Amino acid sequence: xxxxxITVGDELLIGQVVDTNSAWMGKALNNVGxxxxxxxxxxxxxxxxxxxxxxxxKRADVVLMTGGLGPTKDDxxxxxxxxxxxxxxxxxxxxxxxxxxxxxxxxxxxPLNQAQALVPKDCTVINNKVGTASVSWFEKDGKILVSxxxxxxxxxxxxxxxxxxxxxxxxxxxxIVHKTYSVKNYPESALAIALTDWENNxxxxxxxxxxxxxxxxxxxxxxxxxxxxxxxxxxxxxxxxLYDILGENILDENDSPLEEIIGEMLKDxxxxxxxAESCTGGNIAAKITSVPGCSAYFKGSIVAYANExxxxxxxxxxxxxxxxxxxxxxxxxxxxIGAMNALKTDCAVAVSGVAxxxxxxxxxxxxxVWIAAAHGKTILTSKQVVDxxxxxxxxxxxxxxxxxxxxxxx
Amino acid sequence: xxxxxITVGDELLIGQVVDTNSAWMGKALNNVGxxxxxxxxxxxxxxxxxxxxxxxxKRADVVLMTGGLGPTKDDxxxxxxxxxxxxxxxxxxxxxxxxxxxxxxxxxxxPLNQAQALVPKDCTVINNKVGTASVSWFEKDGKILVSxxxxxxxxxxxxxxxxxxxxxxxxxxxxIVHKTYSVKNYPESALAIALTDWENNxxxxxxxxxxxxxxxxxxxxxxxxxxxxxxxxxxxxxxxxLYDILGENILDENDSPLEEIIGEMLKDxxxxxxxAESCTGGNIAAKITSVPGCSAYFKGSIVAYANExxxxxxxxxxxxxxxxxxxxxxxxxxxxIGAMNALKTDCAVAVSGVAxxxxxxxxxxxxxVWIAAAHGKTILTSKQVVDxxxxxxxxxxxxxxxxxxxxxxx
Numbered sequence: 001x002x003x004x005x006i007t008v009g010d011e012l013l014i015g016q017v018v019d020t021n022s023a024w025m026g027k028a029l030n031n032v033g034x035x036x037x038x039x040x041x042x043x044x045x046x047x048x049x050x051x052x053x054x055x056x057x058k059r060a061d062v063v064l065m066t067g068g069l070g071p072t073k074d075d076x077x078x079x080x081x082x083x084x085x086x087x088x089x090x091x092x093x094x095x096x097x098x099x100x101x102x103x104x105x106x107x108x109x110x111p112l113n114q115a116q117a118l119v120p121k122d123c124t125v126i127n128n129k130v131g132t133a134s135v136s137w138f139e140k141d142g143k144i145l146v147s148x149x150x151x152x153x154x155x156x157x158x159x160x161x162x163x164x165x166x167x168x169x170x171x172x173x174x175x176i177v178h179k180t181y182s183v184k185n186y187p188e189s190a191l192a193i194a195l196t197d198w199e200n201n202x203x204x205x206x207x208x209x210x211x212x213x214x215x216x217x218x219x220x221x222x223x224x225x226x227x228x229x230x231x232x233x234x235x236x237x238x239x240x241x242l243y244d245i246l247g248e249n250i251l252d253e254n255d256s257p258l259e260e261i262i263g264e265m266l267k268d269x270x271x272x273x274x275x276a277e278s279c280t281g282g283n284i285a286a287k288i289t290s291v292p293g294c295s296a297y298f299k300g301s302i303v304a305y306a307n308e309x310x311x312x313x314x315x316x317x318x319x320x321x322x323x324x325x326x327x328x329x330x331x332x333x334x335x336x337i338g339a340m341n342a343l344k345t346d347c348a349v350a351v352s353g354v355a356x357x358x359x360x361x362x363x364x365x366x367x368x369v370w371i372a373a374a375h376g377k378t379i380l381t382s383k384q385v386v387d388x389x390x391x392x393x394x395x396x397x398x399x400x401x402x403x404x405x406x407x408x409x410x
Numbered sequence: 411x412x413x414x415x416i417t418v419g420d421e422l423l424i425g426q427v428v429d430t431n432s433a434w435m436g437k438a439l440n441n442v443g444x445x446x447x448x449x450x451x452x453x454x455x456x457x458x459x460x461x462x463x464x465x466x467x468k469r470a471d472v473v474l475m476t477g478g479l480g481p482t483k484d485d486x487x488x489x490x491x492x493x494x495x496x497x498x499x500x501x502x503x504x505x506x507x508x509x510x511x512x513x514x515x516x517x518x519x520x521p522l523n524q525a526q527a528l529v530p531k532d533c534t535v536i537n538n539k540v541g542t543a544s545v546s547w548f549e550k551d552g553k554i555l556v557s558x559x560x561x562x563x564x565x566x567x568x569x570x571x572x573x574x575x576x577x578x579x580x581x582x583x584x585x586i587v588h589k590t591y592s593v594k595n596y597p598e599s600a601l602a603i604a605l606t607d608w609e610n611n612x613x614x615x616x617x618x619x620x621x622x623x624x625x626x627x628x629x630x631x632x633x634x635x636x637x638x639x640x641x642x643x644x645x646x647x648x649x650x651x652l653y654d655i656l657g658e659n660i661l662d663e664n665d666s667p668l669e670e671i672i673g674e675m676l677k678d679x680x681x682x683x684x685x686a687e688s689c690t691g692g693n694i695a696a697k698i699t700s701v702p703g704c705s706a707y708f709k710g711s712i713v714a715y716a717n718e719x720x721x722x723x724x725x726x727x728x729x730x731x732x733x734x735x736x737x738x739x740x741x742x743x744x745x746x747i748g749a750m751n752a753l754k755t756d757c758a759v760a761v762s763g764v765a766x767x768x769x770x771x772x773x774x775x776x777x778x779v780w781i782a783a784a785h786g787k788t789i790l791t792s793k794q795v796v797d798x799x800x801x802x803x804x805x806x807x808x809x810x811x812x813x814x815x816x817x818x819x820x
Contacts, residue, residue: 010617010619011619011621011630012432012433012436012449013436013445013446013447013448013449014436014437014440014446014588014630014632015432015433015434015435015436015437015438015440015446016433016437016590016621016628016630016665017433017621017623018428018429018430018433019428019429019432019433019449020428022422022425022429022451023422023425023426023427023428023429024425025425026422026423026424026425027424027425027426028425030424030425035423036423036424036425037423037452037453037458038423038450038451038452038453038458038462039422039423039429039449039450039451040448040449040450040451041432041448041449041450042447042448043447043448044619048447048448052448055465070598070599070620070622071598071599071602072598072599072602072620073602073609073618074618074619074620108600110599110600110603111603112599112602112603113599153798153799153802156799178424180426188480188481188482189480189481189482189520189522189523190518190520192481192482192483192522193520193521193522199483207420208483208484209420209421209454209484210480210482210484211421211426211427212480213427218426220421220424220426222424255426275692275713277692279699280696280699281692281695281696281698281699281700281704281708282685282687282691282692282693282694282695282696282699282711282713283692283696283699284692285691285692285695285696285713286690286691286692286693286695286696288691289689289690289691289692289693289713289715289765289804290691290800290801290804292765292766292767292768292800293768294691294715295715295716298691298715298716299715299716299718299719300712300713300714300715300716300719300723301692301711301712301713302710302711302712302713302723303685303692303695303699303710303711303712303713304710305699305704305705305708305709305710306705306708306709306710306753308709308754309709309710309753312754313710313712313723313752313753342723343716343719343723344718344722355699355702356702357702358702358703388563389563389566390700390702391700392562392563394696394699394700
């Protein structure tokens with residue numbers, strides 16, 4: 001079954017908001033076997049919305065829309081869809097009750113909120129349990145269009161609780177199996193060379209994609225067919241061949257983020273963990289703590305942006321700081337030891353670097369980052385040298401620190 | 411001038427990668443007066459790419475594409491565009507030299523890298539100084555299509571250095587002026603009510619949008635016309651009226667992120683700053699350090715995920731922890747004082763909460779977060795109560811901590 005997604009809102013087109021809805025929806029739909037064939041973002045203009053809706057309805061079986069359902073003037077999706085489907089807005093007592101419930105204890109009900117109780121007449125209205133804009137489910141010529149609020153948490157709730165279950169009940173779908181192998185130590189093209197024979201001999205039913213990101217290439221195998229178990233077996237057989245070729249360079253086969261892989265390793269080995277961060281500024285800690293349940297292994301961090309904090313809280317000696325500079329192998333080694341001592345953990349990572357855009361020198365240009373990972377008395381270090389811009393330098397340093405820890409703990 | 415953006419890649423449609431390119435491009439194009447009217451994401455399939463390209467070329471003056479230029483089999487944008495524009499791939503010695511330069515000291519050159527030196531014959535080839543996939547600039551019937559690599563930093567570099575300057579040289583554009591006012595303390599609909607009269611009296615040349623995000627509503631005024639100074643004057647006059655209505659609730663008028671606003675305040679007042687974080691796990695520090703030059707005011711953080719770290723490094727008394735629990739006003743007050751003492755700063759924020767999904771109790775359900783901001787002996791606290799899911803709870807706590815500090819320093 002083919003799905004198209006349309007996200008509506010001027011803010012998407014002028015780039016003030018990144019459309020994260022469509023990726024989330026794509027993932028959720030894919031998991032249950034729907035194929036998203038196109039995502040379109042359009043402005044809050046009637047003709048542009050109608051144009052996008054009309055061509056999507058021709059290509060796809062299901063069109064899912066988000067956005068343009070807010071209480072303010074610039075939100076026109078509801079009116080536009082009424083025109084497109086030849087219906088009108090009517091007041092829904094049920095939706096109004098829900099709006100009152102949602103807004104209770106938050107703000108005083110106002111006429112704009114009341115207008116959100118106007119819903120298209122000829123459609124199935126799904127009350128939005130977590131927001132004031134209701135979901136409209138239209139059907140026409142065997143095709144389905146669902147309009148949802150653009151607020152991500154409201155969209156996610158309604159997709160999960162209402163839209164996906166209803167779509168699954170409605171269509172009979174081909175089975176789909178994804179398996180994603182995360183590979184380290186290979187740039188994309190070198191990996192493709194290493195896998196040439198394997199790739200050329202992949203069964204017809206399997207599709208392969210290379211997804212490179214910050215030092216890791218994810219290989220995604222997708223199988224489609226009538227029998228899920230058969231497809232899974234075919235996909236897994238290809239995965240076994242991948243292990244024969246790539247061995248320990250395969251980091252993970254569940255498309256888990258690095259912070260989850262690390263978390264599982266720490267839990268399995270019953271180890272506690274801390275970070276000492278300079279240029280990453282807490283980013284490694286934030287990543288580690290994005291995993292629910294991380295309190296089982298993560299105790300905390302010292303973000304030592306100023307040198308005096310490196311000295312006072314992490315006990316990096318002033319001599320080392322002066323002799324080698326804050327961005328040096330010697331300093332990250334003392335930082336990582338200092339983190340384990342101060343936070344009383346079994347292992348730690350430490351990072352110090354020049355994130356940029358300023359602060360570079362000839363000897364240590366912007367992009368230079370030293371990383372250390374330690375488990376007890378064993379310390380590994382690595383150096384990062386290329387400048388990809390401040391944000392990406394930090395992101396790469398974060399990933400490389402976790403990769404170094406993974407190498408150490410393996 | 412109308413622009414459409416097409417982003418290519420299976421990974422976007424199945425949601426393994428969020429398309430951040432189009433938002434970045436939309437913002438950059440908008441700043442120089444181009445209007446992005448549509449963004450389309452399609453899979454790595456010839457017919458789907460061709461379909462999207464063909465209709466975009468009909469609607470827009472300029473079509474900008476990213477993605478599908480990698481060295482591997484699944485990348486087919488270059489071949490597809492050759493077919494569409496009726497041309498063929500030829501070997502470019504100049505592009506090959508660039509590829510060799512880029513890959514020097516990184517990996518051994520392989521046949522797939524060499525194939526990246528094949529470029530469309532009838533187009534302007536722009537050598538990509540930061541990557542191996544070159545940029546192709548096609549022209550047909552007075553319209554322009556530019557195909558760029560999908561790797562964000564490569565796209566950004568080529569947009570900034572090559573594509574935007576060339577587009578600006580090529581077209582004469584209407585002037586455009588944006589002004590974005592960030593408003594706190596108002597939910598979207600309440601704000602719309604407060605602004606009804608003002609909004610109804612906006613001049614024709616001005617467009618208004620409401621952009622709510624984590625407790626702040628950004629009001630974006632966009633003016634278009636022939637004379638930039640005249641438009642700016644009209645926009646600013648409306649801004650002045652906004653101040654009359656909203657007063658101190660206007661946080662900022664430059665669409666600056668909160669971390670930049672805070673950074674400017676701290677610099678202006680010559681104050682140093684630190685954070686003590688439990689459930690935000692370093693996220694506030696990471697946000698603060700995303701601003702270049704933050705070392706002028708930011709000294710560091712203690713991420714105290716474990717209670718023993720709250721006690722040992724932040725000197726939160728065990729009695730307070732036991733009596734009130736880690737998620738309490740009393741504890742964040744001791745944390746914020748502990749942060750100022752341990753990191754020797756003038757001010758600090760502290761956060762402790764139940765991010766979820768687990769760990770909630772009847773008294774302190776998931777979503778409960780206590781926040782403190784301190785400047786010397788003055789301490790403000792606030793409490794966050796609604797559960798929006800782990801990631802969003804952390805994001806909101808981060809924002810609310812910075813808003814509390816802003817209130818304190820104002």
